Amino acid sequence: MPILQVALDFMILERALKVADEAVKGGADWIEVGTPLIKSEGMRAVREIKRRFKKTVVADLKTMDVGRVEVEMATKSGASVVTVLSLADDSTIEDSIKAARKYGARVMVDLINHPEPAKRAKEVEKLGADYVCVHVGVDQQMLGKNPLEILREVASTVSIPVAAAGGINSETAADIVKNGADIVIVGGAIIKAPNVEEAARKIKEAIEKGIKIKSELYKKYGEEELKDAFMKVSTPNLSDAMHRKGALGDFIKLGGGKVVGKAVTVRTLDGDWAKAVEAIDVANPGDVIVIDAQDGKTAVWGELATWSCKVKGIAGVVIYGAARDVDEIKKADYPVFARHIAPNAGEPKGFGEIGVELNIMGVKIKPGDWIIGDESGIAVVPREDAVEIANRALDVMEHENRIREEIKRGGTLSSVMELEKWEVER
């Protein structure tokens, strides 16, 4: 029966220990001390996990050089399996294997990012590796990659057991096994779950019965599914995903609910509503009209324009300027965001352009960029990065789901995150 290995990719040991406990109850066979945990807590994490759980402990060292020293540290701390990168020189891999043999441990060679994974897998098998790991890294997953194809190729090339990692969840675990994995490594789909035990149990069941168990979360989205992905996340999630760039605060939400769509851009002058309204004819259903009216305080938008948008199926409007008829916009229940509210409209003089790049409060907005608006503000996601940012924002949201659960169980935000420990030394 394939092994389920839970990857504890945390910065904080206390959180990892609780999750490990629940994952083991749910059926995890091996416990991996994840690379971030090793970097943050050192060998203390390996020692603690070994002390508490009578399980095989994997130290995900991802060794690139000086294998002998790293393998010695990890095995003396209790690891039975250590990981070494396939991109390392043969001398590093060989010396790691010799050190592992000396201390009674095994070496898993991680094929992450190798240009010829199957060929390299065969080579490291000859060097004496105990396992190879087909691995699509977390960052690569954000671009929509998964380990299945490489796995098939590698599994048919080597005779040693093959591990697989890279965004595996209860829907994909069975396929991973069918394609040749003897060890199924799962991080996010277990450790981000509010109910870790249940998440581990479902994945274990999927592996044992060879079935797909539906999962709403822990999935990566492609170009075609971006609207659904953006509907699931908040503008704060997106801001975090974009390293706090690309978000616009200080807008008033005049009506409607959340908005997600591609930008149709308009540049005009304070109060000149001609181009703003003409953009309704240019926009397609599902688009969001973004109007740069120079932060002006004379309305370029009102009730009738709102109804035009609503009837045409345009998703919403963002105005870097003023809007009026707020009572009616509320009644229309249509998403309009504006910087100012004013009863006075200007004249439709027709200055400006539709379909040009805007720069609003330092954030560039190109036609076709994704606009997401909710109660916290507006996020602008460049169209060329949309798949990556959507997946990273989902990852932020999923991590927060778990933290929320830890808080509900009695932790405070600062205790769960060990905030003081991470304050900058002054």
Ligand SMILES: O=C(CO)[C@H](O)[C@H](O)COP(=O)(O)O
């Ligand atoms: O080693 C790792 C990242 O480098 C992860 O532990 C591994 O990818 C499993 O996590 P996930 O299931 O979230 O991909």
